[in-house]
Amino acid sequence: xxxxxxxxxxxxxxxxxxxxxxxxxxxxxxxxxxxxxxxxxxxxxxxxxxxxxxxxxxxxxxxxxxxxxxxxxxxxxxxxxxxxxxxxxxxxxxxxxxxxxxxxxxxxxxxxxxxxxxxxxxxxxxxxxxxxxxxxxxxxxxxxxxxxxxxxxxxxxxxxxxxxxxxxxxxxxxxxxxxxxxxxxxxxxxxxxxxxxxxxxxxxxxxxxxxxxxxxxxxxxxxxxxxxxxxxxxxxxxxxxxxxxxxxxxxxxxxxxxxxxxxxxxxxxxxxxxxxxxxxxxxxxxxxxxxxxxxxxxxxxxxxxxxxxxxxxxxxxxxxxxxxxxxxxxxxxxxxxxxxxxxxxxxxxxxxxxxxxxxxxxxxxxxxxxxxxxxxxxxxxxxxxxxxxxxxxxxxxxxxxxxxxxxxxxxxxxxxxxxxxxxxxxxxxxxxxxxxxxxxxxxxxx
Numbered sequence: 001x002x003x004x005x006x007x008x009x010x011x012x013x014x015x016x017x018x019x020x021x022x023x024x025x026x027x028x029x030x031x032x033x034x035x036x037x038x039x040x041x042x043x044x045x046x047x048x049x050x051x052x053x054x055x056x057x058x059x060x061x062x063x064x065x066x067x068x069x070x071x072x073x074x075x076x077x078x079x080x081x082x083x084x085x086x087x088x089x090x091x092x093x094x095x096x097x098x099x100x101x102x103x104x105x106x107x108x109x110x111x112x113x114x115x116x117x118x119x120x121x122x123x124x125x126x127x128x129x130x131x132x133x134x135x136x137x138x139x140x141x142x143x144x145x146x147x148x149x150x151x152x153x154x155x156x157x158x159x160x161x162x163x164x165x166x167x168x169x170x171x172x173x174x175x176x177x178x179x180x181x182x183x184x185x186x187x188x189x190x191x192x193x194x195x196x197x198x199x200x201x202x203x204x205x206x207x208x209x210x211x212x213x214x215x216x217x218x219x220x221x222x223x224x225x226x227x228x229x230x231x232x233x234x235x236x237x238x239x240x241x242x243x244x245x246x247x248x249x250x251x252x253x254x255x256x257x258x259x260x261x262x263x264x265x266x267x268x269x270x271x272x273x274x275x276x277x278x279x280x281x282x283x284x285x286x287x288x289x290x291x292x293x294x295x296x297x298x299x300x301x302x303x304x305x306x307x308x309x310x311x312x313x314x315x316x317x318x319x320x321x322x323x324x325x326x327x328x329x330x331x332x333x334x335x336x337x338x339x340x341x342x343x344x345x346x347x348x349x350x351x352x353x354x355x356x357x358x359x360x361x362x363x364x365x366x367x368x369x370x371x372x373x374x375x376x377x378x379x380x381x382x383x384x385x386x387x388x389x390x391x392x393x394x395x396x397x398x399x400x401x402x403x404x405x406x407x408x409x410x411x412x413x414x415x416x417x418x419x420x421x422x423x424x425x426x427x428x429x430x431x432x433x434x435x436x437x438x439x440x441x442x443x444x445x446x
Contacts, residue, residue: 018181040097079375087128101386103383133358145240218353297325313394346359
């Protein structure tokens, strides 16, 4: 039976069109992912070279004034993308993967990003995750919407019904043939991506792979449920396309609009402005007003004198730090609201397989917003370590020649990509099983 069904399916136009479409777009998405990794590698290499050359050049001009030298020098923290991020680029095309900061106020530098073509950012990246979430379901719909209705409309269903008493099983076998074809293309693209993008076959890869399989099983069950309603082809096609639009476009947009308006986030610009205001207003105040707050944060520097009638670097960098403290509340509020947005989105996504698949892909690949917030926290720690390392040398009027600058290379931050298997796979599996049970109940009427 299956041999005949496969032969019949392979002779259809939809088979050839689907095969060419999925393979072409899938391969293109993998190549785009490869370009993304190459671009990031070039940016990281350029940042490393720039930091080395910048240190060398500025030391020549400002070797006798370390405070002035460190006013200009930038030190880079890099979040090197894992190769698996090329499967689901997520928000990493908007959020920078490296940050070059001075030891001055951090809030004014934290949200610097790369220059990108706005039209490219609007269209996004055609990664493999996009192909799986948006294109694969459309192909499934095109191949399955008329499994039953076509037979009935062509008048062949009565003949088939007379030859077998298990009509539902026959439809199921026709569906399985198409599902196996789609899964075959998925397996090929996933392992092609593994080879092309040099992704190790570890748990994160298998997590995305299994999530993809469950996601396509969900759409297969959904298509079979619509078929089980025994409506005509037009009804099936229109209903399935409408469901696709609602699940992939409309509902995610509504959820996004809801969380944006419910948890309104102060702009990063607000934190930057507050930091700058907090710093600039100190020029018009007594120096003690600056130093009290700074020395409360870092009492180890209380031994240094702060002359009232002349400029001093301890006072200047104290002003910079006080600017960050002024913006601290706004920055923390913004982080808290972003985390609330993410939490609400994840809870709603438990009941929407398209959203759950997208969020799961980004989380496992390390390209989600929470991962970027972890990077910003690491940047804060990196910045403070730099400051506390340089402050004593600046305040002691050490020259640049006394510092081993070879130690100040670009530092790397390791992305955390932990996940829970149960929360990753169970929501889609449960919804798929519920739809399958309803479908088999309907098929009893055949």
